[in-house]
Amino acid sequence: DAGVIQSPRHEVTEMGQEVTLRCKPISGHDYLFWYRQTMMRGLELLIYFNNNVPIDDSGMPEDRFSAKMPNASFSTLKIQPSEPRDSAVYFCASSLTNRGNTEAFFGQGTRLTVV
Amino acid sequence: LAKITQPISMDSYEGQEVNITCSHNNIATNDYITWYQQFPSQGPRFIIQGYKTKVTNEVASLFIPADRKSSTLSLPRVSLSDTAVYYCLVGGDNQGGKLIFGQGTELSVKP
Numbered sequence: 001d002a003g004v005i006q007s008p009r010h011e012v013t014e015m016g017q018e019v020t021l022r023c024k025p026i027s028g029h030d031y032l033f034w035y036r037q038t039m040m041r042g043l044e045l046l047i048y049f050n051n052n053v054p055i056d057d058s059g060m061p062e063d064r065f066s067a068k069m070p071n072a073s074f075s076t077l078k079i080q081p082s083e084p085r086d087s088a089v090y091f092c093a094s095s096l097t098n099r100g101n102t103e104a105f106f107g108q109g110t111r112l113t114v115v
Numbered sequence: 116l117a118k119i120t121q122p123i124s125m126d127s128y129e130g131q132e133v134n135i136t137c138s139h140n141n142i143a144t145n146d147y148i149t150w151y152q153q154f155p156s157q158g159p160r161f162i163i164q165g166y167k168t169k170v171t172n173e174v175a176s177l178f179i180p181a182d183r184k185s186s187t188l189s190l191p192r193v194s195l196s197d198t199a200v201y202y203c204l205v206g207g208d209n210q211g212g213k214l215i216f217g218q219g220t221e222l223s224v225k226p
Contacts (some may be wrong), residue, residue: 004158033214043159043202043216056213081158091158093214100147101166104214106158 004107006092012113018080021110022075023092029105031098034067034077035091037109043091049075050098082114121203124221133190135220136201140184148179148186151202153219159202163188190222198224 005024013019025032033048047057052069060067064083067074079086089111095104118140129132139148148164151159163170165177165186175190190197200219 012205026216035216036158042218043217045213093158095214100145101149101160101164103149103164104159106160109156 004092004105004112005045006107008110009108010111010113012115014113015081015083016081017114018078019082019086021074021077021090021092021112023107025075025092025094026105027073028096029039029094029096031095031102031104032069032074033093033095033104034074034075035093036088036090037091037111038088039109044113072093082112087114107114119205119217121201121217123218124223126223126225127193128225129194130192133193133197133221133222133224135188135190135201135203135207136185137188138185139203139205141182142150142205146183147185148177149204149206150175150177150188151204151216153200153202155199159216162201193222193224195224195226198222199220 007022014032030051035043036046037043044059045061047067049069050052066077067077089109091106091109093104094105095102118141118197142197145208147164149164150162152162163172163175163177165179169214178187200221202219
């Protein structure tokens with residue numbers, strides 16, 4: 001398996017524009033996570049899915065953020081409208097189970113810059 | 116959730132053994148201890164996990180005392196390429212799979 005695949009790797013957009021980040025988890029993994037990383041706040045869990053269903057979205061910062069998982073092999077994180085403070089690296093991760101001894105696999109991330 | 120404390124940064128030299136200790140005083144009975152490594156511009160990567168005593172793999176060793184209130188990640192003979200941020204995570208089945216990262220330990224290996 002190629003691992004968790006995220007696209008695009010880099011995104012530069014203007015304030016107010018809609019941004020869509022994409023993730024393809026590892027085949028067979030039932031759990032998918034979206035994280036945001038900044039220098040100030042570190043790695044923050046935004047939302048996670050189990051079998052395509054959102055389980056916990058308490059980390060989603062505002063209504064401007066939304067995430068979907070239409071099928072087991074694809075998820076999107078959308079920001080509309082984007083703001084400069086949304087600039088960060090966004091990571092997607094997947095894992096086989098939700099057990100405490102489960103390993104999570106991370107993608108390479110999408111570096112988002114909102115100007 | 117277990118409260119985790121680990122040093123913010125550490126310095127070392129090539130060839131030395133590095134030990135990073137993580138404190139997790141309120142660890143629950145069914146919690147596992149997991150360490151991830153993150154290089155600049157990359158996502159975190161799993162390196163080792165344990166429940167009690169000692170675990171060793173090709174990358175590191177993890178020492179967990181009997182009371183499990185702390186754990187120590189040991190990196191033998193570090194090289195420049197071990198410069199990274201190391202995260203200690205504590206979690207169990209009752210968290211439903213949530214992986215919560217703290218601030219991590221930024222390890223800098225110098226020549």
